[in-house]
Amino acid sequence: MTTGGTTGGATGGTSEGTAEIPPRRTLPRVPDRFAAFGAVLIVLVVLAAILAPWLAPYPPDPRPLETLLPPSGAHWFGTDNVGRDVLSQLLHGARTSLFIAVAVLAVAATVGVALGVVAGYAGGPLRDVIMRATDVFLAFPALLLSLALAVVLSPGVGTVVLAIAVTWWPWYTRLAASVAASISTRSYVDAARCLGVPAPLIVLRHVLPNSLTPVLVQLSLDAGGVILTSAALSYLGLGAQEPTAEWGLMVQQGQTYFTTNWWVVTFPGLAILVTAFAFNVLGEGLRNALDPRRAVR
Amino acid sequence: MIEVRDLRVSYGGRAVAHVPELDVGAGECVAVVGESGSGKSTTLLALLGLLPDAEVSGHVRVCGVDVLNAPPRRLRELRGSRAALVIQSPQAALAPATRLGVLMRRALRLHGRAATDAVMAGAMRAVLLDPGLLRRYPHEISGGQAQRFAIALALALGAEVVLADEPTSALDVTVQAEVVAVLRRLREERGLALLLVSHDLALVSTIADRVLVMKDGAVVESGPAAAVLAEPAHPYTRELLEALP
């Protein structure tokens, strides 16, 4: 008779709980450290953004004598076409990217959730109008509407923030509306209504706190997408302008020199990739942890 | 056919079922009774090694196979073709996008048996089902039909042991009687060993030779069916009997 058993995933796993592990070709379990990894990366990026002016080894002035130097001990990532140190530019670019992401999500979430809560709680024709509006905005693929807006307004960081926020708010409205609708049918809300509690108070005390978790999850999932979209807009020349450092802009500036100077394009792109990746991974991890209904492990 | 000694099942350290002794021979019918949560379904699944996320220990022999230590290939051989499982919610237990006949044919081929129309039709008729139903999807047949189809699968695959988890709880009374009749007939005609899990004591009394009563994962009473049901020794068994209409 055999005793004991294998526990969870600590030992090399088997697909059926058995006492001894019979010889078989099952692969060993590998722990899932994605979310933690993402969190660490984000902390690094945020630190880089905050401490950029002090961390950057060189100031962002053009240096005509040092243009297009390959990576070396003096310039870890080389210099760009006007002689600026790429690493320093990347650090400053982190500030721009994170600022845009935070601004976009703040605006989109605030407007979106506000509209959604109104729609979900009020119901009736108001709800229909708001939801139809979200359908219309969602019919435009993200980058497209931002593109159209950014062309029409003059380029700059503010334009990018507005253009992307306009595209992103519908998701939050839909989210908040469904939460609000389900909450508003609960008995304690009914009771509050009967007692004459004014609607805005009910919304504030009951609906908003319940929306918090799904909105938080959505925010973390969206951050990566916002970073990619703002980089794309800047690449097209519609976002941050000279002399602001921005990763997408750096790629655009570098592409004419790319064939002979690989570093001017590679490193800014890597920065975008790593940051978006970190946010996406963190977002997925948060979703698995906070919203078990949508979790997939 | 089935031999169990000191079977213990737990999830993450929490003990869910403990069966010190359970035997089922050819042509015998043993019933495990208790309320939901008593660990009876878990026991059944453990007998075929179908609890991948649990810690299972003890000694389990089904049709000569040491289930807890067998290599996966032997287990897959055992399942379906020698020891068959009939699940509680029959329609949910059948692949939704696959026609019944296709499922039967694949299962037959899997175990190296002839997948002829004659074989499949024969199995269907043995459980009193029209072979024409083989052309349908699971959502197009009734619960009783699905239950009987699961038994037909077991027959087609030549099972010697049938492990049935609540075979009648999802059915209405008339259909229940049909399914029970089929099971009894198969037991008599083919010498099937039957291990039944049910909370329906009335059903159990009509078909079981021996009974095990489980409560909260432990076996509180066991013995010949007639004896246990007529003069229950354990207070919990008495409770169950009193709950009968």
Added chain:
Amino acid sequence: MARHLARRLGQALLVVAGVVVLTFAVMRLVPGDPAVAYAGPKATPGQLAAARERFGLDDPLPVQLVTYVRGLLAGDWGTSLRTRQPVRDDLYLAFPASLELVGTALVLAILVGVPAGVLAARHRRRLPDLGVRLTSMLAVSVPVFWLALILQLVLAGNLGWLPIAGEYDSSLDTTSPLTLWTNITIVDALITGNWPIFTSTLRHLVLPALVVAAYPAGVVAQMTRAALIEEAGQDHARMERALGFGETAVLTRFALRPSLAPVLSVVALVFAYSIVNGFLVEAVFNWPGLGRYAAESIKARDTPAIAGVTLLVALVYTLANLVVDLLQGVVDPRVRAR
């Protein structure tokens, strides 16, 4: 089924109306004199006045909207400031090439993504699963324009395996001219048996399609994995295991088909995103599609052209969603029965 179709159609039409209004609104957002948008930044006061007259820019906004909608329905989608051609004609020329690119990319994405998802689900929480998840996460996080530049440099520039830009070798236009049927180059080449152009287009398609396929492939892989894991946890999977089927068989022969429904709806979502990603890729590879047209229109601040592109893509997206909604019934027989 018919009622479902009618309802979805009605919804779609409402959305289309909203899209038109929104596009109109965006165009009118041009700060300053809208006449500049029509006549161009270098126009003289006389030309501006003429533009105002011609486009009714002094009329109240609702009237302008009606005129705009009438124009759209009649086929007048404005005139490009840059090409001086009707926008509609420009779009007609550019759209098939974009369709070619995105279509190929989506096919690639499904061909790669679905098996990857199956592999990940089969070996869940083990190395292949982590590998697939890592790769698909990277794939959805990569900036598309950057990937295009990198691959172009490495595979086309340095290694010379594939062509650097363009849709096909244009010298073939003289030696082996293509008869147009669908206006989609690769399709026309195939059906007319024009092998030189077919192979040339195919070679030119590889890189851009790969780049555009990265994001959808990642999404498809993740979705397939998630749907399969969900299906494999259902009662019927337990029954299949009880019948003796191994894990791989449970996944591929029984769980895969019902899992394809959510995967299909995700493809629709990704389709629009891919068209727009395609824009960035077209700019890098000089692909003659909507993207290149849009990029050049952006540089020239060509508002009518941008509006035309925006409208077209939004309409296509709405249509794609509708089609996918209806296709759900085909893949999952349970949907049909409802």
